[in-house]
Amino acid sequence: MRTPAVYLTVLVIATCGLVYELVAGTLASYVLGDSVTQFSTVIGAYLSAMGIGSWLSGYLQRGIAFRFVQVEFAVALIGGLSAPALFLAFGAAPDLFRLVLYGLVLVIGILVGLEIPLVLRLLKDVVEFKDLVARVLAVDYLGALFASVLFPIVMVPELGLVRTSVLLGLLNAVVGLWSTWLFRPLLGSPGLLRAQGAVACAILTAAFAYSDRLTELSEEGLYADPVVYTKSTRYQRIVMTRTGHHFQLFLNGQLQFSSADEYRYHEALVQPAFAARPQAGRVLILGGGDGLAAREVLKHAGVRELVLVDLDPEMTRLAKDNVMLRELNAGALSDPRVQVVNEDALIWLQHERSLFDLAFVDFPDPHSHSLGKLYTSHFYALLRRRLDPELGLAAVQSTSPLLARRSFWCINRTMEAAGFFVRPYHALVPSFGEWGFALGGVSPFETPAEPALASLRSLDGPSLRALFVLGPDMGPLPAEVNRLNNQVLVRYYEEEWRRWN
């Protein structure tokens, strides 16, 4: 028996063992959020399972080499398939996810816990005990180091969780197969074991070949770029991805902005209203928990007070605390002029009594009834009552006038039905395409002509005026008024986007 080859085996299995644990921890924080809790509990469960495995190894009497190889095959299969299994479990039965997670962690941990004691016993007659323990454990820890460095830097960004786990499983199976030669003298007839190893390798190879499909089934496949942050809040799923210098924010799988071109969107949402009302002092933002619209508002020295109402406290906390986001929104949500309220905007409007000069309405598109209600005549009528009766203006993001033209005009009509004087406009935001807005006045108002600030990146006088010119392919379409009791907008929106996808 060649002992250096055995140390190499230990290195590989140690790396694999830690990767399974990291996969489980990452995946759990990925789908459940709260990474501190997920990692602590997964690591805790895994370590204690390893303890059980070590203890159980004492009950194995004969055929240690044979057992060791079988344990390798088992770890290879279960560990290797753990990531696809967990993603599928989350998709199919989210209620059972935790059960599957800790079940897998426990089984993998026990099997991994068996490995080192068995190796030690295999080598105990060949190497002196003090050297044996020193070397095996050193190599084991070295494997852990490999895993913990490679996992975040190479594996997850390059391969993703599913391929990482399957590939490491395959590696593990190959090592098992290789051990049948390594420990040949200690194994009776290795034929059966080799056959088992071949089956395990075949299954994992097939899984690897299919891992694209498996990844697609899982959420990882939804995003073009590496995922750098995820959180499932009570209200939605927040995901951030990153490419080069830019990052993107998704809510429930829908792109909210890309840092590359969000300035075009947020300048278009906020600056036209300020161009019409440069002296505005009290401002309201509904939605917009990312703080980017707030950043645009706070550029105006006349703003004394900004109330931002966003349903999700996790979103506004992220906008305050996340380094990338905080930098992008220029710390807007920590500005002393800003008051953040975490409440459903419809409910908030029902009980709020104060008046604002300007309001910016920046909700995700109306793809469900609970968002559609925020685009109803009832909602706009409540909003209108919160605006200054003479000078009050509201700018509303109103989806794409090109891709969802009827939806765009439905929002327009609905605001009119609620008593607003409306001027629709649009802007080009490469990440989204042609995007639409509606500027509504409590009283009639002039189309804004000159931005109030000279420092804007996408808007000067001519380009501001151009926003209010809509080409014939974005021109008015007949649409019903979106009411709480019909929610036609959700239907329009669904139909129109289905046509483009």
Added chain:
Amino acid sequence: MLAALAGAAGASACVGRTPSGRRVAGSIVGGAHALGHRLRDLGSLPLPSRREEIPVAILGAGLAGLSAAWTFERAGLRDFTVLELEDAPGGTARFGTGPVSPYPWAAHYVPVPPSSNRALVALLEEVGAITGRDPAGAPVYAEDVLVREPEERVFFRGEWYEGLLPRAGIEPEDAEALHRFEARMRAFAGERDAAGRRAFDLPRRRSSPDPRWTGLDALSFGDWLEREGLRGERLRWFAEYGTRDDFGATLAQTSAWAGIHYYAARLATPDSESADVLTWPEGNGRLVSHLASRAGVRLRTRALVLDVTPREGSVDVTWLDAALGETVLTRAEHVVCALPRFLAARVIAPWQERPPAFLGETVYTPWMVANLTLSDRPRSHGYPLCWDNVLYGSPSLGYVVATHQSGGDHGATVFTYYWPLVDDDPRRAREELLATNWETWMARILGDLRRAHPGLESLIERVDVYLWGHAMARPRPGFLWGEALRESARPLGRIHFAHTDLSGMALCEEAQDWGVRAAEAVLRARGATFTSLVS
């Protein structure tokens, strides 16, 4: 005896465990059934310790009694008193309050009335449900009072679907039967008699008495469907869901006339959409609050009417003032008796001496209504949470979400859950209703809802159960157009009757119509001048 009577109403607090061991608090409400029994056992009338005289007394502050008071008030007759036994007005339109949201205890919606129902339009205008008129003069209803979309869904084979009728995997012949059923109901909506009366109208009394249609009353709705070849499991379920929901009765227990009325009367014409529905977090309790505030201090709660005896030129009403523990004799010139039929039968003195034949004819379905206070919305698979949520094949009618109209889609809520006990023998059903304790009801409710909401138990904060011993009169075959019902509405001297029971169908439109008409009859008898809302 009096003390026992006084204590009969109200709620009793309960604490218990769900089947999986979670501790839940709640209450069981609905003392009225017990009170009814005690009224029967009262024996001799206690001597009054106080006497009052008043032009008009209204007995019962349900929607009918309160509508009578409203009519007097509008006509300028301010000298009346309303006597209500419970500690709050409203009867079967009562509501409850809690930290999360007010919620209905029974009646929870009103269909948008046709403009011809002037009384109801006037009331809705007063409560702010009407915000203006369209160019044609038709009322425009407040957007937050019309049921917010998504309105209704049904749980079927593991998933929620939009609408009340699951169409998943439906057989072509079932779909065809449903289509024909709907077409038949639409056709009925357009039918009129020679005098121009609709075949099926609301309030019921406006419907044509032509035997072409009233003949359908002799038949059960189930038999009618069979006769018309309207078969198939889905259709039967859907039609019976309708009769259980509206009348607390099975297809066999409902007359075909009543079954058709439910659909046809709510369609203005064969091509119109079914009437929109108006609702509030507290259900029809919103109407009750408004009417009660107009009655003001003239409404006396915890006032139990014991006896009503006609005299020369007046009526003596003996009642128990439970707050003071006193018996009072109120001599009124006119009385509007807006009590349920089974209780009126026990207090109208001449009926006790010589019980008229019609008294035993009204058959009541008992109901259990539970309000479940939840710390959050339960997860569900498929179409999202709606206002009305129905479970296919369940003995319950599902639940209505009290917080739906207030606009929120997250967080704590209250589900109002309905269960009619449609046993053929209502007495047995009533015994079962009363013998089932709070914990057992809770287990039944959770058992029913669990398949649609696996994690529901962990969200439950309170379970408040209302036992309605005599919730609804059944429009059983032959009852609506029979002699007994007609007889039972006839005034007895200076006593005028009002109650939804007199229509044989439990609907707020009927209750209001009876209340207004009884009050107008009294006004007429007193020679008052007023503009009628019903003629």
